[in-house]
Amino acid sequence: MSSRTTTVTAYVEDVSPGSGALPPRAWYASSDAASLSLNGIWAFRLSRTADAEDDSFAEVGYDAGDWARVEVPGHWVLQGHGSPVYTNHLYPFPVDPPRVPTENPTGDHLRVFDLPADWPGPSGGGAVLRFDGVESCARVWLNGTDLGEFKGSRLPHEFAVGHLLRARGNVLAVRVHQWSAGSYLEDQDQWWLPGVFRDVTLLHRPAGCALDFFVHASYDHVSGEGTLRVDSDVDGRVTVPDLGVDTATGEPVTVPVEPWSAELPRLYDGVLATQGERIPLRIGFRTVELADGLIRVNGRAVLFKGVNRHEWHPEKGRALDLATMREDVLLMKRHNVNAVRTSHYPPHPAFLDLCDELGLWVIDECDLETHGFAEQGWRDNPVDDDRWTPALLDRAARMVERDKNHPSVVLWSLGNEAGTGRGLTAMAEWIHGRDPSRLVHYEGDHTCRDTDVYSRMYTGHAEVERVGRGLDGGPHRRRELPYLLCEYAHAMGNGPGGLADYQRLFEAHDRLQGGFVWEWIDHGIAHPGLGYAYGGDFGEELHDGNFVCDGLLFPDRRPSPGLVEFKKVIEPVTIEGDASGGTVRVRNGYDFAGLSALAFTWSYRVDGETVDSGFLPVPPLEPGESAEVKLPAPPATAPAGEALWTVRALLAAGTAWAPEGHVVAWGQFGRSARPAPSVAAAGGPVPGEGLITLGPASFDARTGALRRVGAVDITGLRLDVWRATTDNDDGAASQPDARYGRLWRRLGLHRVQHRLDAVESGDDALTVRTRVAPAAGEIGLSTVYRWTSDGPRLGLTVSVTPEGDWTVPLPRLGIRFGLSSADRVRWYGGGPGEAYPDSATASEVGRWQSTVDELQTPYVRPQENGARAGVRWAEIGGLRVEGDPEFFLTARRWTTEQLDAAAHRTDLAPGDTVWVNLDHGLHGLGSQSCGPGPLPRYFLRAEPARFTFVLSEVSA
Incomplete structure (x- = not known):
């Protein structure tokens, strides 16, 4: 027993990539050779340690009848065996490389299978057994023979097994360890999920087949010609019928x-x-090069409008099926995303087939991250330890060789957040030598010693602009490298804010070749009691909470408001109207495509009602071209009011990724402004028994509190400055002095008190004077409510004057009140979705309607959400509200305080009162959960403010 235990420990903690596996090679989905999927239900046994069970289960005839059953591909911790663990970068075990804990969950997997009746016999060649992904370390047996072991969770490994196969009763045994030396190289920001989570396939390899091949397909943009050469380890012929090509391998x-x-x-x-x-x-002709300091494809500089994509499904984890992968690509294309960084490992290879087919630029990233070593100043970092270099090179090779024939892959990435060191240099040198047709990316070394691009994360707008203007220094400047934000705009919770400001910089400076939003999807795990679970919900002692929920999609793949905003910000066609509204300027922002595939429509609306509409003739502009297009004359019979043109660019015909009529881009611009609402006082307050009457309203005579407008009961109307802090308000722990949520709580803005100073009945107005201030401080807001009426309508003017030394901005500034009965909401203003000061580009002015429940945005961790921007008027619960100036509208069935206290959506129980916020201003969002906070122009500063609302009962 002790000898066997030593053997197990040796291979688990060995820094080598493994033994017994075949050399890496190109992956392809099919050929005319036989194949057999071994996916399905496997027998499964879980042990607490790596040496708790012997190896007899791998023998033919072993009785596993009492074992559990798991689905492969899959993770055993998502199938009722153990629990997931989430950490951002901290290793969930002691950092003592290459050693791992004794308590090392180990899953033994067993599958018995027969060969198909038409499987070729031994004289017809050999066979290989392929594993596309196993976390984190596996040993494999077939029919009792030990094939070897491997590490590299998100990488393929194959074993030669033709000599071991039987017609019936083949026994495939796989022992998988949660922790191994390889875990030190896989410290990505994601759930730790052990298991055989990608496909297992048996492939027949006929005699004389190609073990590997490399498709070289370049394009000369000057001549319009492509050069094809297919290198193969055996001689063969290459035919491309559409091009009339029939040539020998190796011949261009x-x-x-x-x-x-x-x-x-x-x-x-x-x-x-x-x-x-x-x-x-499937051959795509294209040339990638670094020329004149820019990444150029087919001779043109490209602008990456990208996302970082972890593989995720809320029930299956990283075990994605083809339909889910296709849904991801379709959603990206429909939201104008043109690039994806495969953070932080090569994806399932079928995903790259979809990128080839539907069109996405890809940064293919190696399965390497050692971020946890940052906690010890990168001491003992494997990428700077020669003993680990063979494992690093193996990972690089398995990525490059697997994916080298995909035209969508334009850059190789060495990995993510792995510090610096000799191992990375070795990887870069090998990749440059093996595939000089692509560029090499890595963010962690800002000297760019080994890379072809200057890549950064979460750089603020000001520094990005300095880079764009060429005002930055450093070794990367001397080489005039292009600049990429491989991560920016952290999409955690409500946000990100500031996307449009980044995009303006990217489009203004050639050197700024775009960026990749972090990230694509929230990694919430479906949970019967919590809705979606995040870090800590499975009893983890060490975890990073909901930091794992930072995507543009909710876990169920519904687009978040952040993705809707991103689509608008990065739209490939710019549509802008002139001041008079007589013409519209259309600019083609594509890098390669003309506008012939798009149709343009216009509509003319007054106060949100469509008066007229039609098609707009726009010339088929080539990339970078623009044109002034004349709009039709407004209808002579159009009513008076706020007039707006809306011009849309639609798909003229269906494509592989969207149907005819899909909106690609839109622009909206005004012809006339709206008249501001006002109330001319037609009478003063009338005292009564305990009440004061003013027009349609009743007030408490002692406190001046509004009780009713017509038949609509109103409760608790008062100034409101607090919001349930967003993930971006709470900010990154590394920036404690700039985390506004923390600063707001320190000031006590979440528990302000309202002092009544006076209730004054004048000849034409009721005036209520208050002071709003937190306990334990001297700052406050002097607040005056002035009520007037013209008979049927009630006017409210709120005047706010800060007192004391306000050193931080306010979360919000407006009024809040409760309605006893409300469901449907109608409004004229920005919509249909939520918007905040620095995330309002996608907010379209129109007439919208919703239920109160539909106004809520279901962030995995509840927080401030659901505001509609630029609202002119709204109707809810029998009450109509008009604003001067325009306001933000929020309505929910729980209080802000209840929302603030909730950890999961299931913590929120609807009450009998609908709480409505009418906000004069809101603080911006930013993306400070990992990136920069809001730009100063989106701060809601504590300064004198005056705003007016007109309230009336909605007529039947």
């Missing part, structure tokens, strides 16, 4: 072609035929 051929790009993803179907096999090829 040059022909006129349509190039591949993310906007126009032209693929040519071809075949690589060897003596034993026919392999389908």
Whole structure:
């Protein structure tokens, strides 16, 4: 027993990549050779330690009848065996490389299978057993023979097994350890989820088949010709019928072609035929180069409008099926995303097939991150330890060799947040030597010694602009490298704010070649009691809470308001009207595509009602071109009011990723402003028994509190300055002095008190004077409510004067009140979704309606949400409210305090009162949960303010 235990410990804690696996090679979905999927239900046994059970389960005839059952691909902790663990970068075990804990959950997997009746016999060649992904370390047996072991969770590993196969009763045994030496290289910001989570496949390898091949398909943008050469380890022929190509492997051929790009993803179907096999090829001709300090594809500089994508499903974790992967790509395309960084590991290979087919630029990232070593000043970091270099090179090779034939992959990334060191240099040198047709990316070394781009994370707007203007220094400047924000705009909770400000910088400076929002999807785990669970919900002693929920999609893949905003910010067509509203300027912002695939429509609205509409003739502009297009004359019969033009760019015909009529871009601009609402006082307050009457309203005679407008009961109307802090308000722990949520709580803004100073009945107004201030401080807000009426309507003017030394901005400034009965909401203003000062680009002015429940945005951790911006008027619960100036509208069935206290959506219980906020201003969002806070122009500063509302009962 002790000898066997030593053997187990040795391979688990060995820094080598493994033993017994075949060399890496190109991945392809199919050929005419036989294959057998071994996905499905496997027998499963879980042990607490790596040496708790012997290896007899791998023998033929072992009785596993009393074992549990798990689905492969899958993670055993999501199937009732153990629990998930979430950390951002801290290792959930002692940092003592390469050693791992004794308590090392180990899953033994067993599958018995028969070969299909038509499976070729031994004389027909060999076979390989392929694992596309296993976390984190596995040992494999077939029919009792030890094939070897491997590490590298998100990478393929194959074993030669043809000599071991039987017609019936083959026994495949796999032992998977949660922790291994490889875990030190896989400290990505995600759930730790052990298991066989990608496909397991048996592949027949006919005699004379190609073990590996490399498709080289370049494009010369000057001549319009592509050069194709397919290198193979065995001789064969390459045919591409649409191009008339029929040539030998290794021989280049040059022909006129349509190039591949993310906007126009032209693929040519071809075949690589060897003596034993026919392999389908999907060939995209394109050339990637670093020229004049810019990343150029097919001779043109590209602007990346990208996202970082972890693989995620709320029930299956990283075990994604093809339909889910396709849904991701379709959602990206429909929201104008043109690029994806595969953070922080190579994705399932089928995802790259979809990127080739539908069109996305890809930064393919190696399965490498050692972020936890930052806690000890990067001491003992494996990437600067020569003993680990073979494992690093193995990971680089398995990524490059697997994915080298995908035209969508334009950059290789060495990994993420792994510090610096000799191992990274070795990886870069190997990749540059193996595939000089692509560029190399890595963010962690700002000297850019080994990379072709200057990449940064979460850099603030001001520094990004300095880089764009060439005012930054450093070794990367001397090489004039292009600049990428490989992560920016942290999409955690309500946000990110400031996207439009970043995009303006990207488009203003050539060197700024765009960025990748962090990240694509919230990693919430479906939970029957919590809705979606996050870090700490499974009893983890060490965890990073809901930091794992920081995506543009909710866990169920519903787009968040952040994704809707991003779509608008990065739209590839700019539509802007002139001051008079007589013409519109249309600019083609695509890098490669013209506008011939788009149709343009216009509508003319007055006070949100469409008066007229039609199609707008726009010339088929080429990339970068713009044109002034004349709008039709406004209808002569149009009523008076606020007039707005809305012009949309739609798909003229259906595509592979969206139907005809899909909105690609839109612009809205005004012709006339709206008249500001006002109330001319027609009478003064009338005292009564305990009440004061003013027009349609009743007030408490002692406190001046509004009780009713017509038949609409109103409760608790008062100034409100607090919001349930967002993840971005609470900020990153590394920036404690700039975390506004913390500063607001320190000031006590979440528990302000309202002091009544006076209730004054004048000839034409009721005036209520108050002071709003937190306990334990001397700051406050002198607040005056002045009520007037013209008979049927009630006017409220709120005047706010700060007192004391206000050193931080306010969360919000407006009034809050409760309605006893409300459900439907109608409003004229920004919509249909939520918007905040620095995330309002996608807010379209119109007439909208919703239920109160539909106004809520279901962030995994409840927080401030649901505001509609630029509201002119709203109707809710029988009450109509008009504002001067425009206001933010929020309505919910719980108080702000209840929202602030909730940890999960299931903590929120609807009450009998609907609480309405009419806000004069809101503080911006930013993305300080990891990135920068709001820009100063989006601060809600504590300064004198005056705003007016007109209230009336909605007529039946």
